[in-house]
Amino acid sequence: MQIFATEQIRAWDEYTIRHEPIASVDLMERAATACYEWLLQHHYKGRSFSIFCGKGNNGGDGLVIARLLAQSNHSVTVYILEFGHKGTEDFQINLARLHETAASILFISSNEAIHPIPSQDVVIDALLGSGINRPADGLTAELIQHINNSGNEVIAIDIPSGLYVDHSAKGNIVIKARHTLSFQCFKPAFLMPENAESIGDVHLLDIGLLPGFLEQQAAPFQLVDQAMVSAIIRPRNPFDHKGDYGHAAIIAGSYGMMGAAVLCARACLRSGVGKLTCHIPTQGYTIMQVSAPEAMCRTGENHSPHELEKYDTIGVGPGLGTHVENFDLLNSVFEQNRRPMVIDADALNLIGQEKALLKQIPPGSIITPHPKEFERLFGKTANDYDRIQLALQKAAEYNIYIVLKGRYTFIASPDGRGYFNSSGNPGMATGGTGDVLTGIITGLLAQKYSSLHAALAGVFLHGRSGDLAAAYSSQPSLIASDLIEFLGQAYQSLT
Numbered sequence: 001m002q003i004f005a006t007e008q009i010r011a012w013d014e015y016t017i018r019h020e021p022i023a024s025v026d027l028m029e030r031a032a033t034a035c036y037e038w039l040l041q042h043h044y045k046g047r048s049f050s051i052f053c054g055k056g057n058n059g060g061d062g063l064v065i066a067r068l069l070a071q072s073n074h075s076v077t078v079y080i081l082e083f084g085h086k087g088t089e090d091f092q093i094n095l096a097r098l099h100e101t102a103a104s105i106l107f108i109s110s111n112e113a114i115h116p117i118p119s120q121d122v123v124i125d126a127l128l129g130s131g132i133n134r135p136a137d138g139l140t141a142e143l144i145q146h147i148n149n150s151g152n153e154v155i156a157i158d159i160p161s162g163l164y165v166d167h168s169a170k171g172n173i174v175i176k177a178r179h180t181l182s183f184q185c186f187k188p189a190f191l192m193p194e195n196a197e198s199i200g201d202v203h204l205l206d207i208g209l210l211p212g213f214l215e216q217q218a219a220p221f222q223l224v225d226q227a228m229v230s231a232i233i234r235p236r237n238p239f240d241h242k243g244d245y246g247h248a249a250i251i252a253g254s255y256g257m258m259g260a261a262v263l264c265a266r267a268c269l270r271s272g273v274g275k276l277t278c279h280i281p282t283q284g285y286t287i288m289q290v291s292a293p294e295a296m297c298r299t300g301e302n303h304s305p306h307e308l309e310k311y312d313t314i315g316v317g318p319g320l321g322t323h324v325e326n327f328d329l330l331n332s333v334f335e336q337n338r339r340p341m342v343i344d345a346d347a348l349n350l351i352g353q354e355k356a357l358l359k360q361i362p363p364g365s366i367i368t369p370h371p372k373e374f375e376r377l378f379g380k381t382a383n384d385y386d387r388i389q390l391a392l393q394k395a396a397e398y399n400i401y402i403v404l405k406g407r408y409t410f411i412a413s414p415d416g417r418g419y420f421n422s423s424g425n426p427g428m429a430t431g432g433t434g435d436v437l438t439g440i441i442t443g444l445l446a447q448k449y450s451s452l453h454a455a456l457a458g459v460f461l462h463g464r465s466g467d468l469a470a471a472y473s474s475q476p477s478l479i480a481s482d483l484i485e486f487l488g489q490a491y492q493s494l495t
């Protein structure tokens, strides 16, 4: 699924209007009807509503929702914020239609007209949509503050008023919604952690925009979804043998952190790798042999970084520790292995301390930082959008894939393309889940998936395992080992 910027969303609306064909006011009717039906299907039937509308087409959506609710005997009060202009054509048509219903219509042209919102009302926010072109200020800002301070449940239409679709509104006054009902496709704003408080739960409603438009468009970002990953994962052939699925090495673990190495190794095995050898510290030998009997072990000084050429790929970092001797370890790994590999956790923290190592990373490798590790590597950014841009810039500069982990993990490709993963849940915010991801991606790389495909499929399967594990038990009880247990079902769910 594509993730579009403002101009492309507008172009998709226009394409549909021209080619379906459908009048713009009828498309608005379709969009608002989808919102109305969502409300009825989600326990809002019979409630009373305060609906706040601007005078653009977002406000037009609000007016249609108000009419549909009033016609089905809901108590509706509509507040129209006076921007100083008369409103778009579709807004005006729908204002005239609303006058024929029992809805109360009030205009807000000064702060004296802002009154307390009845506590039982559900608030619908249709003040500003994708047409916002400057921060909300003056009366608009006051009204947004008033709604936020009311404590009422707020449902935003298309996007919470005050947010931009595709750049940061950090520090601006923005509606805080419980739900956002948006149309057709994800907008970048919904994927940024900095907007979490504003967007609430996002629900994408199908308004029948024509798919033909998608063929002509290069979206700035793609969503990693089941369809994409199903097309990547290859079936196994009947005469295959373990040599066909690669030999991976995991270099991980230290005293007190052997668990990270075990989680990584077990996830790698479950990902489908042919053979796995773990380079671990001597004191971790028994732990690994007992916990992952399918894996071979190499022990010795400094993780015994010898004969690394024989592996198809290497995953390095989980639980490694940041002792000074590990700089030599990393240098040795990068010297011996020039094929794409996976670099995570303490290996990234070491590189963060010794930035010259960045240039030594084998081309096409995948690094998997969480936001703090990313910051140690590449520095702070002013907002989440800038961080995404910085990831793309650094991926190109070092010819690597950057998997920036989070709710919607972002994958930056060195060719400038960016992907947001759609699977996963906050149950996965628990120690060790990142080690599992490293194991999965390493296993996919060993199986000769391209770096891009290993990263995309790896993050999606990892999140899908988390979703299946949480559905089986619960989010709070989820632990990293559960992801490994559910990886099999995650694969199964693709077909």
Ligand SMILES: NC(=O)C1=CN([C@@H]2O[C@H](COP(=O)(O)OP(=O)(O)OC[C@H]3O[C@@H](n4cnc5c(N)ncnc54)[C@H](OP(=O)(O)O)[C@@H]3O)[C@@H](O)[C@H]2O)[C@@H](O)CC1
Pocket (backbone or CB within 6 Å): 010, 013, 014, 024, 027, 028, 029, 031, 032, 054, 055, 056, 057, 058, 059, 061, 083, 085, 088, 127, 128, 129, 130, 131, 132, 133, 134, 135, 136, 137, 140, 157, 158, 159, 183
């Ligand atoms: N057929 C379609 O296309 C469909 C569209 N749909 C809906 O249309 C919405 C987009 O509508 P839109 O383009 O009219 O923009 P919208 O956000 O309502 O109004 C913004 C107006 O407000 C103004 N303004 C801007 N910033 C401001 C600020 N900070 N504070 C105050 N005022 C500000 C600015 O005017 P200006 O003051 O700059 O002259 C601008 O004209 C979209 O989100 C979706 O809900 C759906 O129905 C599906 C079909």
Ligand SMILES: Nc1ncnc2c1ncn2[C@@H]1O[C@H](COP(=O)(O)OP(=O)(O)O)[C@@H](O)[C@H]1O
Pocket (backbone or CB within 6 Å): 345, 370, 405, 406, 407, 408, 409, 423, 424, 425, 426, 427, 428, 429, 430, 431, 432, 433, 434, 435, 436, 437, 462
């Ligand atoms: N709220 C969330 N929603 C979805 N995925 C999450 C969430 N929180 C964490 N994750 C995922 O869990 C993993 C955590 O990795 P990381 O922070 O490296 O953990 P650790 O270092 O403990 O292994 C990442 O893959 C991340 O995308």
Ligand SMILES: [K+]
Pocket (backbone or CB within 6 Å): 058, 125, 126, 127, 128, 129, 156, 157, 158, 159, 160, 161
């Ligand atoms: K809105």
